[in-house]
Amino acid sequence: MTSNGIKAIIFDMDGVLIDSEPSWQQAEFETMQALGLPLSYEDTLQTTGLRIDQVVSYWYQRYPWANYDNANTAKAIVDKVVAQIKQNGSAMKGVENALNYCRQHHYHIGLATSSSTAIIEAVLNKLQIGQYFNAIQSAEDLRYGKPHPEVYLLCAQQLGIAPHQCLAIEDSFNGLIAAKAANMQTCIIPAAEQAQQARWVLAEHQLANLDQLAELLLAN
Numbered sequence: 001m002t003s004n005g006i007k008a009i010i011f012d013m014d015g016v017l018i019d020s021e022p023s024w025q026q027a028e029f030e031t032m033q034a035l036g037l038p039l040s041y042e043d044t045l046q047t048t049g050l051r052i053d054q055v056v057s058y059w060y061q062r063y064p065w066a067n068y069d070n071a072n073t074a075k076a077i078v079d080k081v082v083a084q085i086k087q088n089g090s091a092m093k094g095v096e097n098a099l100n101y102c103r104q105h106h107y108h109i110g111l112a113t114s115s116s117t118a119i120i121e122a123v124l125n126k127l128q129i130g131q132y133f134n135a136i137q138s139a140e141d142l143r144y145g146k147p148h149p150e151v152y153l154l155c156a157q158q159l160g161i162a163p164h165q166c167l168a169i170e171d172s173f174n175g176l177i178a179a180k181a182a183n184m185q186t187c188i189i190p191a192a193e194q195a196q197q198a199r200w201v202l203a204e205h206q207l208a209n210l211d212q213l214a215e216l217l218l219a220n
Contacts, residue, residue: 006185006217008108008161010152012049013115015171016189016210018123019090020081021048027080028055031073037063049172051114051145052078082122089126092189094210099132101214110135112155112168114145114175135159147174149182156182169213176203187216 015021025044032039037059047055052074060068102109111133113120120138124130135158139151156163168179169187179186180202188203189210200206205216 005165006107006167006220008110008156008159008166009102009213010110010112010155010159010166010168010179010184012168012170012172012175013111013113013120013123015048015092015191016169017092017095017111017129018085018127019092020085020119020123021171021191023081023084023088024048024077027077027084030080031077032059035065035073037065039063049114049146049170049174049178051139052116054114054145078116078118082118085119085122085126089123091127091129092210094213095127095129098210098213099129101217103132105217107217108134108159108161110137110155110159110166112137112139112151114139114151116140146172147177147181149178152179152182152184156184169210170203173199173202176200187213 011017014024025041028044029039029041047058050058053070056070056073099109109132115138117138117140120136135155137151137155137158139145142150144150152168153163156166163183166184167187168184169189170176170179171189176186176188186203187205187207188200189207190200207213207216
């Protein structure tokens with residue numbers, strides 16, 4: 001892929017580097033159930049890739065509840081996720097191989113995530129992978145989160161690489177839209193049970209896991 005001008009690989013975090021999406025779903029489900037919302041566990045898939053304040057707002061717009069406090073509800077969810085990561089967090093298949101390959105072949109490596117700084121720190125500490133990243137960008141304090149492209153554009157800027165020379169690796173449709181809107185090449189690694197969905201055609205590439213990234217980069 002270097003022949004196509006790719007100089008940087010920018011990774012999403014949740015569901016790409018760490019198997020945290022089930023933790024997010026469980027935390028979101030439990031918190032919303034406690035507020036009396038008629039959500040099923042499967043309903044939480046609708047908010048995958050969104051920033052946490054957007055998640056809370058998303059459900060409030062559909063099922064308004066009394067004493068709405070976005071920040072406190074968001075914190076309740078994040079605290080549950082951080083605790084789960086610290087206790088049970090595990091890397092997605094192929095993470096260390098992919099990061100080593102990118103570093104050995106002199107790609108700039110970025111992290112662009114909707115997650116908060118607290119989640120980022122928990123993940124990097126748990127997986128011991130912080131040393132690989134040349135730039136880390138959270139959408140936590142940005143005006144917009146994914147699917148807006150801002151977090152990807154800022155990560156590319158921090159890396160000093162033009163967006164069209166970046167390959168973004170995502171697991172969610174909201175994240176994929178963000179990367180496409182940032183004018184980046186895209187690679188989607190959806191959850192296995194979602195792998196056959198037609199919407200992934202939006203991405204230039206689709207992989208089963210990060211162990212396949214080196215082959216993809218070599219082939220292009």
